[in-house]
Amino acid sequence: MAATTHTVSNQAPPLVGHDVYGGDRALSEGVERHLASADPELRDGIRQELTDLGHAAGSAQAQEWGAQANDNPPKLRTHDRYGNRIDEVEFHPAWHRLLGHAVGAGLTDAWGRPAGHLRRAAGFFLWSQAEAGHGCPVSMTHAAVPALRADPALAAEWEPRLTSHVYEQGLRPAAQKAGVLFGMGMTEKQGGSDVRANTTTAVPLDASGEYLLTGHKWFCSAPMCDGFLVLAQAPGGLTCFLVPRVLEDGTRNVFAIQRLKDKLGNRSNASSEVEFDGTWARRVGEEGRGVRTIIEMVAATRLDCVIGSAALMRQALTQAVHHAEHRSAFGALLIDQPLMRNVLADLALESEAATTLTLRLAAAYDAGTEQEKAFLRLAVPAAKYWVTKRCTPMVAEALECLGGNGYVEESGLPRLLRESPLNSIWEGSGNVQALDVLRALQREPQALNAFLQEVGLARGADHRLDSAIKDLLTDLADLEGIEARARRVVERMALVLQGSLLVRWAPPEVADAFCASRLGGDWGTAFGTLPHSLDLRAVVERARIAG
Template structure:
């Protein structure tokens, strides 16, 4: 009997790429492994190795399910009672439970030791590659802990946010061992300019307790156990913790009006809310709301940088995996030198983003005891958040192009990454906000400027483009105040030099290729590297065959 298909059967599957899922995201990522050791978190390598396998396997598959079935708002139950709950696909809870249990939201708090923030950053980076939407509540839960610890009366909230337990039930926190937290800052009339907030916080009889009346235009993670919000108290803009359930078990007085219909981030919900006399507890002093949450803002901005670097990493891995298996014109895609040029350029960009994010995580880790590192974290977070987040959309699009039409359909991960790519540049302060923040730090915080220059100067002395660019930067900064209109240009130059410095100090084999392609010249599209670079060696480092 012939094994040939009948003459009318044309559907013979050939030259297709095997599924990506099942890869180990830790073992695949040599740059991440080296950064974890270099930045002081080698102690946690076993946990990171374990989570990398989960992220590339079970969590990777769950991410597709959680994004296919979007959250649904239920304002009332069948009997007409107001319930204001959000239903999620079980895959969302699987992702959240795995992440919370393994310390993505709290390792640096519930296991405090040197390197804890670096390890937690690496966990977040691995998790984000599997599913980015759940990173929103995980990040906010992590970042809220030091804010809550400012108030002794809220110690239980801080401890349960840091705890490695996930409990999605709608119960008062007294009945739970682990909780999640969200944020409510933005109002209809203003985003970054929080001075225009109109939500009012009226003091109640008990000290530190308030009644909230007003709205939030973006109310993140509406199924959280509580939210940090900003409102106008008698003493000015104030930070408050508003719980979902009161200690007695009664639902707090707020109404979820609708869920946002977002470009991406589909697995997670964002909402609009009305406060109808909701009970809240003050955090910090009245009138010092922004100062109270400033540490939270820095931590969430670090996670924006980590998320952007993670999206680059996953897009690169998808593109390189595809190019190694797909054949065109008689050979594998990766064997075509122009394709290898593009992939190598992406690999250089990805490693630079990852290395910078992990370096900033080390600065955050050391900040409580090392003033110079605290100063560096303060300015490098804003620089990195601006630059790395800005680079992602074009990066992911280039990776999509490596897959051709396959990168434009939902069976691949690239459309989800592309929808996700703009978010981190918008959330927690847009690009302009970050650049203005850098200008303020340069003008008003001498320690921040000195810490930045110290970091950059540690990588000079080899001559060439880097040393010339650093000297030009010194001249510009010595000349005095930078015009606001030039802020983006300056911060972009700072970011590229900072990435080059981190790569050089790390001894990365990609460092000089980065200097040649980013410092010596700027602009252009990916895939314009010098032809004499060792493409095959760089790609072997980027992703094991």
Template sequence: MVSTPHEHQAYGGPATHDVTNQAPPLTPYDASDDTALLEGLRREGAGWAEEDLRRLGRQAGSAQAQEWADLANRHEPELRTHDRYGNRVDEVEFHPGWHHLMRTAIAEGLAASPWADDRPGAHVVRTAGGLVWGHTEAGHGCPTSMTYAAVPALRRQPELAKLYEPLLTSREYDPVLREPTQKRGLLAGMGMTEKQGGSDVRTNTTTATPTAEPGVYTLRGHKWFTSAPMCDVFLVLAQAPGGLSCFLVPRVLPDGTRNTFRIQRLKDKLGNRSNASSEPEFDGTVAWLVGPEGQGVKTIIEMVNCTRLDCVMMSAALMRKSLVEAGHHARHRSAFGARLVDQPLMRNVLADLALESEAATTLTLRLAGAADRAIRGDEGEVAFRRIATAVGKYWVTKRGPAFTAEALECLGGNGYVEDSGMPRHYREAPLLSIWEGSGNVNALDVLRALSREPGTAEALFGELDLARGADARLDAAVARLKTGLSEASQTTARRLVEQTALTLQASLLVRHAPPAVADAFCATRLGGDWGHAFGTLPQAAGLAAIVERALPGGGRGAGTD
């Protein structure tokens, strides 16, 4: 409807401006329109799921899914410790947007369903789905990740796995808190860290006292950082008579009564606001032993390996989403007589971000392929997965905060406003380098794998040898890495892991990416022709080709070099 002069006057006079030179809404878009992602999906033996992945990508980029993500973060979960009558309930209430996101993620197989799928590549499909659905928001990826990771740990106690695994692998989301076997599907969490020790879980003080019933214990203690407290069951570490052990703690007991799981408070976090993270207290809490007494770390370490892969995946998804947002803005915003995407300096920034994003995505899918084949008994992939996942967890999650900050800057002041979504990405990025072991923990884990687990170094260099002779800078980096591994120490651990990650990423790009991408990555990340910030690629780099490959729908006006 066209307003009349009288109507203008009623609102304080004529309009002062028209909105011009602003990017239109990004939505709807296809979050799976990512050449590196689709190529990696096929390469890792999961091309059979491409049609479903494209469908999920369109849903992830829909206005509806993006609104769910926004609402779930704006309306944060609330703790309700008691009901109106004074009974202790310890429940967390979420916005409907959270439940919509969870329902979709579970239905699409992003939780534990791959463990019930015998098709080769099923675990790769889940990771690729996370890379796509991660364009919505990261918080709800926490319970889906822990549910996925719980299955291999639970299998160390076959009678418990027989009872719970069919429900953990279900594709039905059932958020109502009730006795687990009466539900259509379950979610699993984990409770490892305590305030006095953090990652040093062997200092845990939570105690586990055996009962008269074999395999059943009661727990007493306080956990410091237990996310997604509305999960149905938790894998928890506690000190049993035989040492640190792993236990299954259900929220509701077999007789229908609530187990003692007192949520003391929800954490007031920097990011990941949609997801509740809590401090539960155990006091006479009933738990079932998983694995032998004294082998709690060994039992739960497989869970950690899975969740570390998901940290890499979620960081790569966050990078990709931030790049898509930056590229969309640059395509539609003009300054100094030209669109930003056609400005040489902005094109350099976008191309540099695109290199980082493709390297992260390619490594993520290679790790997922290794996990899939390791689970199916490939011993070489078991060794490669062991070291490469820790390397990827350290490096890709470290790159996330710098990446999201640069992508935010591409939008200028618009990126600093909450409505853009970029501040949420920026706050989210640091979490992934902290969750499941900070940088030091992962760097030390790499050293531990190299010194204590035969075959890991051989598996790593076997992978790197597949690109031997293709790029002199890569060959030189591999030689430096061999020397570095022989001189490894705690003091040099971070430098060593960084070098390992960059060399591994370069080898994958040399083998699988177009020459412009591989050459620019090797020149900058290995050859030293790079500054200390994004956007410092050498003039000879094929910037237009890199940007065109990276942005959805092609570069569309990415200019020429």
């Protein structure tokens, strides 16, 4: 009976074996644009690295690793068979393969390399589409480098290990490993984002910078990392410390994992609660300047939140377009039906705006000028606020494009949807980002000047963008009660910045549709409400997998 009635038809084929880099026009064109003035040999090398990584990310093997890592979540082993405390987390082999590929591709190695942040951001964007959870230790390892540079001796010791392209699993003294991973521990039960309310104490052992820590960390992701940057209250105030998992003599540092969090999002990564009780640590930076020391790490991980959300958006868009290319309903392919085309075009605009902004921020890191640093001071928290906020509704809409097919775990879309809120919370929720923007506006006038100069590069090219810039200046000129309307101000800043970038660099049909909807107000409250007069077919065509 099954043989005669169970005929499968009108289903999209599996989306495997495609080039995630070359097939993404917004990404590949953006990388080429920012590398236009680079040395040809460097440009060719980066292009080849990203092409190889794009093929790997789109392979059936990488997709299988991602599924296995999430189907087989990590397990906590607090004690060995004899009752000794070991505090280890066991991961499925697929987790280690994903991490090994990420480290081998240099996704923890950007600082000080020509175009290093652009190459690394594009690579992180690509490989995150294989599986998002393992990106957590990759991101923190990359971001730890500038924080450690507050102590040149520590940086000289640890930086070569952090930027290594060799992944070695297992807990051993760091000096015995060719490469290491880092995590961070800031959040405590009573404080959350208010790290100055932390109660973990640090007692100095001597004048050499060694301390013993006592306290807890409410969220400590990737607890099998080799070292952690944490905040604790020293005699001189809140201070940053390096906590190794294994001490130089091979003994385990006191790092008691109380439990793994049962969290929303990916299942592959382990987020834990950790207790310190006489835990050995090295001071990083000066006593009492812990926030200033670790803020460089926070800024870098905030950029990775933008990259990660943009990658989720592109992955969801790709699945939606692929389905619509192959699925017929009511006598025509979904992609050719006007209403579905409107939805897909709207999703494509959101994805391209996020991707273009991501690459611009990475390129600013590479430039390293005072002007670009000032620009990043506002652009990073504004982008982190907006792009991560847009991720969840976009992924949900993409899932709906697949109908019931998107609602089953086998499609992969439920995993993307569970993951989509993460980056809006990690490294400071929306309110924290908005308040950080206000802090920069009030204390660092050069940041606003740099931001306005950037968006002003597109002035005169689109009247809707010009009007939005004018409205933004009006908002910024009125500081009365600005905290209560901070989200509106930051949202407008992000949209104006995205609009400026798209007007300058995207195809006219993309820029026109973005400005008409996001800046001109001709847009509804849901995706798929773009003005029908726009060239939506061209927008959707650009979003299809190229090649």
